[in-house]
Each structure stands twice: as structure tokens, then as C-alpha cells.
Amino acid sequence: MTEAKHQIGLSVRAANKVYPGTHALKDVDFDVRLGAVNVLVGENGAGKSTLMKVIAGVEQLTSGEILMQGEKVTFPDTRTAAAHGIGIVFQELNLFPNMTVADNIFIAREKTRAGIDIAARDQRAEAAALMQRLEHDISPDAMVSDLRIGEQQIVEIAKALAQDARILIMDEPTSALSAAEVEILFRVIADLKKRGVGIVYISHRLEELIRIGDYITVLRDGARTGARSMDGVDVPWIVQNMIGAASKDFAKTVEHDFGDxxxxxxxxxxxxxxxxxxxxxxxxxxxxxxxxxxxxxxxxxxxxxxxxxxxxxxxxxxxxxxxxxxxxxxxxxxxxxxxxxxxxxxxxxxGLIQILPIRENMSLSSLGSFVKGIHLSLGAERETVKRFVKDLAIKIASMENPVSSLSGGNQQKVVIGKALMTSPxxxxxxxxxxxxxxxxxxxxxxxxxxxxxxxxxxxxxxxxxxxxxxxxxxxxxxxxxxxxxxxxxxxxxxxxxxxxxxxxxxxxxxxxxxxxxxxx
Amino acid sequence: MTSVTTLQPSGTSGGQPMILLLLKLRTFIALIAVFAFFSFAAPNFLSTANFVIMSKHVALNAFLAIGMTFVIITGGIDLSVGSIVGLCGMVAGFLILNGIDLGIGYSLYFNIFEIILITLAVGVLVGAINGVLITRLNVAPFIATLGTLYVARGLALLSSDGATFPNLVGNEAYGSTGFHLLGTGSFLGIPVSIWLLIAVGLAAAYIAGRTPLGRHIYAVGGNEKAAALSGVKVNRVKMFVYMFSGFCAAIVGLVISSQLVASHPATGETFELNAIAAAVLGGTSMSGGRGRIGGTIIGAFVIGVLSDGLVMMGVSSFWQTVIKGLVIIAAVVVDQAQQRLQARVALQQQAAAA
The missing domain is CATH 3.40.50.300 (P-loop containing nucleotide triphosphate hydrolases)
Structure with a gap:
């Protein structure tokens, strides 16, 4: 890879994103350089997808800013982001299985005559051209539901290409592709680079990243732990930044022998x-x-x-x-x-039935143990739930509140409580x-x-x-x-x-x- | 309501729980308001005779609405109840008048208790067919019960070629007399159909609140996938609610033909819509997981009292229809407001506790 200076097309500064119960991004800085592959890596839950969703306008930052050409921009929705030249290939496939390949590629951006009549032939022709560029012979008229997962991923990539994006985000684009298909994708990426497109590439396959990346940014627990040019980066460096030297507190508490x-x-x-x-x-x-x-x-x-x-x-x-x-x-x-x-x-x-109270969620799997005859003993149920709430240190105001009012961690404890109440x-x-x-x-x-x-x-x-x-x-x-x-x-x-x-x-x-x- | 551990919400936000309480009791308040209004506006409204008549009207809708409430709580819908009412009325009428022709010169006649049991079984059977279509064959509840709506109505019409079975007094020799008592008899001054409603209503409320089956009904409607993974037998629960709804409809079919001492195949048309309206008015959520039997019964009373009161005031039946529609819409709008407020209060309590 060349060390030529790549121009920065988009930068994110001091980005914070807070969900109820989790802090998904913590003061993250991130640059997308044009004509280069910008690799983003981190474990699941490190904040990669959240950061990409922010750039694509799917989610909004709690604080921080996004800059393009030195000017502050805001993306309240995906449409605005797309208007700024940002395209995204989502990790989960966002295709409509009940529609054709061409329909999917042009969804919400249909080619029309006079704004009403869909120019189906133009769409088909362009879809076919895109498929040719991706070296696949998927028919534009094929139903997406009839395609293999790998082929669906190709359609998803074609959809992003069709937007002529200046910045193209690819979130695990190769997770369902065969080795040969990956090679084709890499050729397409090389071609896009030559055209000056800035590519953000997310993957768990570290060798792949080292092969095609020009710049690398590593996230851990929502914070940036490393960012540099790809020169000299090897797998151990990435793993070290992904996992960190200082370990979280997992101390083994009780030493005990295993049973049968x-x-x-x-x-x-x-x-x-x-x-x-x-x-x-x-x-x-x-x-x-x-x-x-x-x-x-x-x-x-x-x-x-x-x-x-x-x-x-x-x-x-x-x-x-x-x-x-x-x-x-x-x-x-x-x-x-x-x-x-x-x-x-x-x-x-x-795991949960959001609208039902905490108590009813926790006892759902073990109702049989509170039954006397055909009668459900609410008192016994309440006592048991109370005991488990205390044992698991679940922070609740009242066990009659809907479980949706709890933070993620407490919700998880309710699910654990439900499982434990069946005495597994x-x-x-x-x-x-x-x-x-x-x-x-x-x-x-x-x-x-x-x-x-x-x-x-x-x-x-x-x-x-x-x-x-x-x-x-x-x-x-x-x-x-x-x-x-x-x-x-x-x-x-x-x-x-x-x-x-x-x-x-x-x-x-x-x-x-x-x-x-x-x-x- | 009991609270576990730690903090109660501080007294400063005392206004919200008060509003919330009022919102929760809204159907009841509406009922009282409707009563108060008609007491002044309609002459004779407050007479005992009028109450008896009104409660009989209400009971019919309330039976259907109770069955409907369970179905809606599981996230389904039962459009076939009106037709089951018609079909079951015809079954009872047919058995009383004609018996079953065995084709060898003899007809088999049943006594009145057997006839009632057979009729109830027919209602449960139609519900079971709905259940099988929905659970085993994966037909959407709306479509499955729309289908049985037509089939059951068609069968009711076929049973008599569209004619009425008149004069269902029965025959002393077969022990099939006394059918009219179900609809017109009374015990301790209260009509039999009201006693039946009390029995069915209490049983349904008991199932909903105090049995694992009831919990499972709510769980299935709240999140079917999570319920299944928690060990709830989702298909069995659904079978039960549709069969129970069919059972309730069969009761209505019996009561109506008993009141009229005749059965007509078109009986019960559009009853399903009134039942849905009563359930929704009583706070049942169409998206499933939420609803109370008590609320539904009050909802049925609001609708019943409203329409009877308007009749007594001499309001045109066209206006009555408009007013009924407006009341239903208003109920759902208020319900949404209550949901939002309730969620906010819960979050505040949680924030205070954490």
C-alpha cells in the first residue's frame, strides 16, 4: 500500500452514544480517508456497528460531532446521510425477500418517469450492469428469497454501489461469502479505491483486514484503543488492542471440585x-x-x-x-x-415479555410450583420472586412495574432469575x-x-x-x-x-x- | 400493590399517580357518568323493570366479550362468534322441534339438558376448528375466523332453509319442555341469564388472575417467542381461548332462542363487532398481552346502557351508531395516554430506585 497522503473525507470527533443502561461509544474519534480502506475492528459490543449507524444516519449521537470538509454536519436520517454521499452495507441483510433484485437495489430511490411511473427497464439494465461489475450472473428479475445468503450479500453490496457513494461502509460484508466471492469483492474494493471512494471496512477476519486495509482503528468497550496506518500492523498488535492488557475483573472466587x-x-x-x-x-x-x-x-x-x-x-x-x-x-x-x-x-x-410485570416474567417458567390444586398461590409467588430479586441484587422499584422499565443489566438478571426459579x-x-x-x-x-x-x-x-x-x-x-x-x-x-x-x-x-x- | 426492596417514589410527584388512578378507572367512571346522565335525561330510566331489561341486553354482549377478551389477549381475534350464536340457536331449535331423524322411521329426541349440552359442544367444536386452523395450519386468526364466520352462518341458514324454528316449547314426553326458563326465568328476582353471566364472568376472571393458564394467555400475547422458550405450550393456550370463545357464543345462542322461544338463522349478525368494542372499551389491547375480564364487563355495560338510554331518550338509531363509534375511539385514545403515563411513572420509580 502506498503511503501517499489520503484526504480525509469525514471525521467523527468526541462521539458519545448512550442507550438506556449502556454507554456504547465513549469519546470516539474516527477518520474516513478517501481512496483508502479504513478498517474498523473490535469485539462484539465494542461499538463498531453503533459508530457506523451514526455515520449512516440510522442513530444520532448523544454528544460529539461529525465533520465533512471541515464543516459540521448532522444526519437526522439515512436519507440525509445518503445525500452527503454515504452508503452502507449492513451486517444484517436489509433486503425485501418478496421483491426482485432490481426492485431491492433501487428501493426508495426508484428510477421514475415524471416521478410516478417506475422505469423498470432502466432499473433492470443498471442492475444487470452492477452484477456484471461484481462478476455475478444474478438475474435482476430474480426474487431475493430465491437467492443464497451469499448472493443476497452481493445484492446488498450492489445496492450500496448503485448509490455512487463517496464513502462506503461495509459491515462484515464477507461473513457469508465463499473464498472466490471474497476475491471478487476485493477487486471491486480496489476499483472503488482508484475512483477515490473512502471505504470503511468492518470484519472479524483479521488476516483479511491486514490484507486490504490502509488504515486501522480499534475499538474496545466503546472507546478507541488504537488508530494508525496499516503499515507494520500484525495480528498480535490488533488482538492486543482489541482485548487490552488490563483485564476486566473476572476473579475466580470459589475454588471447588466438579461433580459428576x-x-x-x-x-x-x-x-x-x-x-x-x-x-x-x-x-x-x-x-x-x-x-x-x-x-x-x-x-x-x-x-x-x-x-x-x-x-x-x-x-x-x-x-x-x-x-x-x-x-x-x-x-x-x-x-x-x-x-x-x-x-x-x-x-x-x-427472553422477556416486555409489557408484563417483573413478577410475572420471573415466575413464568415455574408457575407449576406455586399451584395448589388449580389455584395459583400469589402469596407464595411473591415471596419467591422477592427472594430471587434479593439474591440476584436486581434493582427494582416495584416488582409490579413492567419489565421494560429496567436497564439492560437488570433485565438480564430478570431473565436469569426466571431460569433459576425452575431450579435447573x-x-x-x-x-x-x-x-x-x-x-x-x-x-x-x-x-x-x-x-x-x-x-x-x-x-x-x-x-x-x-x-x-x-x-x-x-x-x-x-x-x-x-x-x-x-x-x-x-x-x-x-x-x-x-x-x-x-x-x-x-x-x-x-x-x-x-x-x-x-x-x- | 406491594413494593419490594428499596425506594418508593418520592411524594413530590403525587399528582401523576392520582391522574393514573383516574385513567385506570376511566371505564368505570364512564359507566357512572352514562348512568347519571340518563337518570336525568331519560324518564323511567331508573326503574327496576328497566334495569332488568337492560341487564339482559348487556349480558348477551358481555358473554361474547368475555370470550373475545381472552382471544384478543393472546394477540388473536375471533370474528366467528356472531355466526356461532346463530348456528347454536338453530341447533337447539332443531333438536327441540325435530330431534334427529335416524332414517329408519324413528327420530331421536333429547331432553332439555342433553340439548343444552349438545349445543354448547357445537360452539366449542367451532372454536376448536378455529384453533386448529390457527395453530396447526398457521392461518392468520383474522382469516381463519372470517372463514368460519361464513361457514357457520351458512350452516345455520341451511338447517332450516332460512326459516325460523318457531314455538320452542318442547314436548313433555321427551322431557324437552322448560327451554324458555333460560332466557325468561329468574331466581331471587334476578334473571337466569344474569346469574349465568356472573358465573361465567367469575370463572373467567379466576382463570385470568389465579391460574397458570391465565398467566400463559397473557404471556402468549405479550411475546409468543419468549413464552414458548419459557416452556409455555403456546398452541394449547390458543386452542383453549378459541374453544372458550365458542363456548361463550353457544351460551348466547341458547339464551337468545330461549328468550324468543324461537330461533332464527340470522341471529347474532355483527355481534362480533360489539364484543370487540366492549373488550377494547374495557382496556383490552388489540396488540395482545393486556386486558381484564372486569374491564370488559364494564365495557359491555357502557355500550349496553348507552344504546338503551339513547333509545329511551328517543335519539335516532343513526345517531346512536355515530355516538357508539365516537365512544370507542375516545376510549382507545385515552388508553394510549394512560399507557404513556404509566410507562413514564414506572421509569421514574426505577430511576429513583437505581
Whole structure:
């Protein structure tokens, strides 16, 4: 890469973004240089996507400013941002599956005659030209729902290209692309650079970043920890800035011995919609009092594994055992009855019923234990909820308030409380620290430790490297649906975990899943 | 309401809880206002005879609205109740008059209790069909119950070729006399249908407030996915609410044909809309998860008293329709205001506690 001075096209200064319960961006400075690839990297929840949403006009800053050509600009909505030449390829696909490729590419910017009649032929021609540029033969008339995920991502990229953006944000554009498709995308990016477009590139694949990046900015917990030109940057430098030297407070409190095996799954597989296995022959076991962390990148199949355990996929294959006995129960209620409890990844849509009171949310899974005859004993319910609120130190004004009035951390504790009230033997926690601030995180982690010491087996999923390393007694790494590594929590090194999580993603090794080294 | 741990909101913001209380009681206040108004405006409004007549009218709508409330709390809708009313009336009339022709020169006649049970079973069956369409075949509740609305109405018309079954006095020999008592009889000076309403209303309120089933109904409407992941058997809950709604509609069918001592196949047309209106007026949220049986019954009374009172005042029925519409809209607007205020108060309490 050349060291030629690239002009700064957009800069963000002292950006702060506060959500109820979380401080997502803390005094972040960020520059987008034109004609260059500006890489943004950080763990999940570090604030990358929030920063991009601010630049694209999806979210507004709580404080701080955005400058273009030295002048202050504000983007109250995506339209204004687009008018300033900013295009974005979102991480989640924002396509309309019920419409054609051409319709999607020109959505809300339809080419029209006299402002009314859609110039369908022009749209089709331009869509076809874009596809040619991206070296794909996707028909402009194809329905988006008929496309593979990778092809949908191409359409999403075409949509951004069609805007002729001066600044193009790509949030994990390669997460669903094959190696060959990634090469094509990189050629397109090189071409855009030559045209003077400033590209912001977000990815978890560090080698990829080093290969195409010109500048790099690292975020951690909402703050910028490093920003420089890509020259001389290597993976260890990035990892160091992503994770930091000073560790968060994860101190192991109670040393205790593990009990017998409480949970085991054997040969769990789940077919995805595309015919690829989302969960691929996974077997693992968990002992009482043990905390096992499952690490992996997005789409590694971790959440899907939990969903299989909680009977959400009737078509999954394989066997589960709780305390050595086979798990035959076909539904969630039966599995909760056998001592399994899930804390879902998406608190809002899967964990809580926002409009119901805190009390009713917490007792929802364990109502059976308050029933006398057919009668629900409200007094007993209230007493039990009160006890759990105190145990978990949930800060509430009244347990009759709707759960939506709580901060993220307290909401998460309510979900944990709901799971614990079923007196589980095994706790499945999917991203237990997502979307909650550091203080609440520490409390959740302390709770996990305490529960393990009390003999609960905990299986938790995380994308946070530091979290998995400091919390787990044992670490399992998943990639592309299968287990690619298993490590002892005390002796493992970061590089081993990162390497295992990338198996199957490396450009050359598309064939077969290599099982990584095991030194449990 | 009990409060756990730590702080209560400080006394400075005492105005808001007061307003909130008034808003929560709004349907009740509206009922009292409507009563007070008609006591002055309509002659004979305050007579006992009028109360008995009015409460009979209200009861019919209230039965349907109770069933409807459960359905709406789960996030669904049941458009078929009016047709079930018609169909069940015809079933009862048919059985009393004709019995079942066994095709070998004999007809099978039932006694009055069997007829009532069969009719109730028909209502529950139609509800079960709604439930199966919605849970197993994934038909949207609106469409599924719109379909059964037509089918049930068509069957009611077919049962008599569109004619009325008149004079349902029954036959001493078959033990099918006394059908009229359901609609016209009274006990301790209160009509039988009101006693029935009290029984059904208490049972429904008990289910809603004091049983796991009731909790599950609210949970399904509040967030179906989260409810399922918490171990709630979502499909069973939905089956129950539609069957219960069908059951309530069957009661109405029986009561109306008993009151008239005749059954007409067009009975119950547009009743479903009144039931929805009563539920909404009583604070049931169309987006699911929120609603009270008590509120619904009061809502049914507001609508019933309003229309009867306007009739007694001699207001044109066209104006009555306009006024009913305005009251419903006003109720929902106030409801939204209450929701916003309630959320704000909860957040303030939380901020004070944290």
C-alpha cells in the first residue's frame, strides 16, 4: 500500500452514544480517508456497528460531532446521510425477500418517469450492469428469497454501489461469502479505491483486514484503543488492542471440585435451509459445577446448538442426556422439567415479555410450583420472586412495574432469575453479557461463578475472547457448525482460540472440517 | 400493590399517580357518568323493570366479550362468534322441534339438558376448528375466523332453509319442555341469564388472575417467542381461548332462542363487532398481552346502557351508531395516554430506585 497522503473525507470527533443502561461509544474519534480502506475492528459490543449507524444516519449521537470538509454536519436520517454521499452495507441483510433484485437495489430511490411511473427497464439494465461489475450472473428479475445468503450479500453490496457513494461502509460484508466471492469483492474494493471512494471496512477476519486495509482503528468497550496506518500492523498488535492488557475483573472466587456429568449431547446435527449443516455432529459433556464456554464467530452454529437442546428444532438429530438419563421430552416445558434452562441471546424478543410485570416474567417458567390444586398461590409467588430479586441484587422499584422499565443489566438478571426459579441442573446462557454495561457484566459473571460453586453446570456462548478465557473452566471452539477445538481454561492462549475459530474460514481450506488440537 | 426492596417514589410527584388512578378507572367512571346522565335525561330510566331489561341486553354482549377478551389477549381475534350464536340457536331449535331423524322411521329426541349440552359442544367444536386452523395450519386468526364466520352462518341458514324454528316449547314426553326458563326465568328476582353471566364472568376472571393458564394467555400475547422458550405450550393456550370463545357464543345462542322461544338463522349478525368494542372499551389491547375480564364487563355495560338510554331518550338509531363509534375511539385514545403515563411513572420509580 502506498503511503501517499489520503484526504480525509469525514471525521467523527468526541462521539458519545448512550442507550438506556449502556454507554456504547465513549469519546470516539474516527477518520474516513478517501481512496483508502479504513478498517474498523473490535469485539462484539465494542461499538463498531453503533459508530457506523451514526455515520449512516440510522442513530444520532448523544454528544460529539461529525465533520465533512471541515464543516459540521448532522444526519437526522439515512436519507440525509445518503445525500452527503454515504452508503452502507449492513451486517444484517436489509433486503425485501418478496421483491426482485432490481426492485431491492433501487428501493426508495426508484428510477421514475415524471416521478410516478417506475422505469423498470432502466432499473433492470443498471442492475444487470452492477452484477456484471461484481462478476455475478444474478438475474435482476430474480426474487431475493430465491437467492443464497451469499448472493443476497452481493445484492446488498450492489445496492450500496448503485448509490455512487463517496464513502462506503461495509459491515462484515464477507461473513457469508465463499473464498472466490471474497476475491471478487476485493477487486471491486480496489476499483472503488482508484475512483477515490473512502471505504470503511468492518470484519472479524483479521488476516483479511491486514490484507486490504490502509488504515486501522480499534475499538474496545466503546472507546478507541488504537488508530494508525496499516503499515507494520500484525495480528498480535490488533488482538492486543482489541482485548487490552488490563483485564476486566473476572476473579475466580470459589475454588471447588466438579461433580459428576450432568449433561451430555451426542452427535447433534441440524440442517440449515440451504442444505448446509448449521450444527454439524456436535458432541460435548458438562459436569456439575463446571463452566464451559463456547467460543466462535457469528454463524458458527452456537445459538443453533442451544436451540436444539431446548427443542426448538424438531428436525435436529442426535441425543441428549441429563444426569445420564436420555432426554425424550419433545417440548420446552418437558426439558425445563428435566432441569435445563436457557437464557436466550436476544433478551428483548426471546427472553422477556416486555409489557408484563417483573413478577410475572420471573415466575413464568415455574408457575407449576406455586399451584395448589388449580389455584395459583400469589402469596407464595411473591415471596419467591422477592427472594430471587434479593439474591440476584436486581434493582427494582416495584416488582409490579413492567419489565421494560429496567436497564439492560437488570433485565438480564430478570431473565436469569426466571431460569433459576425452575431450579435447573444445567444453565445454558447465550451471550449473557450482550448489551449490558461493564458493572452489570461483572455482577452477571459473579453470579455465574457462585451458581457453579453451588453445583450448577453452566454452558455459555460468547463472542468475547476475554470473557471466554477468564470465565471458563473449559473452552470449546466452534466454527461452521462443528467443534474445532477444546481447551483447558487455565492454560489456553488467545492465539489457539482464534486459530480454532477460523478453521473452515481460511480461503484455501474449504474442504472438510479439521478438528483442532485438544489438550483438555 | 406491594413494593419490594428499596425506594418508593418520592411524594413530590403525587399528582401523576392520582391522574393514573383516574385513567385506570376511566371505564368505570364512564359507566357512572352514562348512568347519571340518563337518570336525568331519560324518564323511567331508573326503574327496576328497566334495569332488568337492560341487564339482559348487556349480558348477551358481555358473554361474547368475555370470550373475545381472552382471544384478543393472546394477540388473536375471533370474528366467528356472531355466526356461532346463530348456528347454536338453530341447533337447539332443531333438536327441540325435530330431534334427529335416524332414517329408519324413528327420530331421536333429547331432553332439555342433553340439548343444552349438545349445543354448547357445537360452539366449542367451532372454536376448536378455529384453533386448529390457527395453530396447526398457521392461518392468520383474522382469516381463519372470517372463514368460519361464513361457514357457520351458512350452516345455520341451511338447517332450516332460512326459516325460523318457531314455538320452542318442547314436548313433555321427551322431557324437552322448560327451554324458555333460560332466557325468561329468574331466581331471587334476578334473571337466569344474569346469574349465568356472573358465573361465567367469575370463572373467567379466576382463570385470568389465579391460574397458570391465565398467566400463559397473557404471556402468549405479550411475546409468543419468549413464552414458548419459557416452556409455555403456546398452541394449547390458543386452542383453549378459541374453544372458550365458542363456548361463550353457544351460551348466547341458547339464551337468545330461549328468550324468543324461537330461533332464527340470522341471529347474532355483527355481534362480533360489539364484543370487540366492549373488550377494547374495557382496556383490552388489540396488540395482545393486556386486558381484564372486569374491564370488559364494564365495557359491555357502557355500550349496553348507552344504546338503551339513547333509545329511551328517543335519539335516532343513526345517531346512536355515530355516538357508539365516537365512544370507542375516545376510549382507545385515552388508553394510549394512560399507557404513556404509566410507562413514564414506572421509569421514574426505577430511576429513583437505581
Amino acid at each position: 456429568e450432568v449433561f451430555r449431547c451426542e452427535n447433534i446435527s441440524l440442517m440449515g435451509r440451504t442444505g448446509k449443516r448449521v450444527v454439524d455432529d456436535v458432541s460435548l459433556s458438562l459436569r456439575a459445577g463446571e463452566i464451559v464456554g463456547i467460543y466462535g464467530l457469528m454463524g458458527a452454529g452456537r445459538s443453533e446448538l442451544f436451540e436444539c437442546i431446548m427443542a426448538q428444532h424438531p428436525h435436529s438429530t442426535g441425543d441428549f442426556y441429563v444426569e445420564g438419563r436420555h432426554l425424550n421430552e419433545p417440548d420446552v416445558a418437558g426439558r425445563i422439567g428435566r432441569g435445563l434452562a436457557l437464557i436466550p441471546e436476544d433478551r428483548k424478543s426471546e 441442573k444445567v444453565l445454558l446462557m447465550d451471550e449473557p453479557s450482550r448489551g449490558i454495561d461493564i458493572g452489570a457484566k461483572a455482577e452477571v459473571f459473579r453470579t455465574m461463578r457462585r451458581l457453579a460453586a453451588e453445583g450448577l453446570g453452566i454452558l455459555f456462548v460468547t463472542s468475547d475472547l476475554e470473557e471466554v478465557m477468564s470465565l471458563s473452566d473449559r473452552i470449546i471452539v466452534m466454527s461452521n457448525g462443528s467443534i474445532t477445538g477444546e481447551f483447558d481454561g487455565a492454560s489456553v492462549r488467545e492465539e489457539q482460540i482464534i486459530a480454532a475459530s477460523a478453521i473452515g474460514h481460511a480461503p484455501a481450506s474449504e474442504a472438510g472440517h479439521v478438528i483442532g488440537s485438544s489438550n483438555g
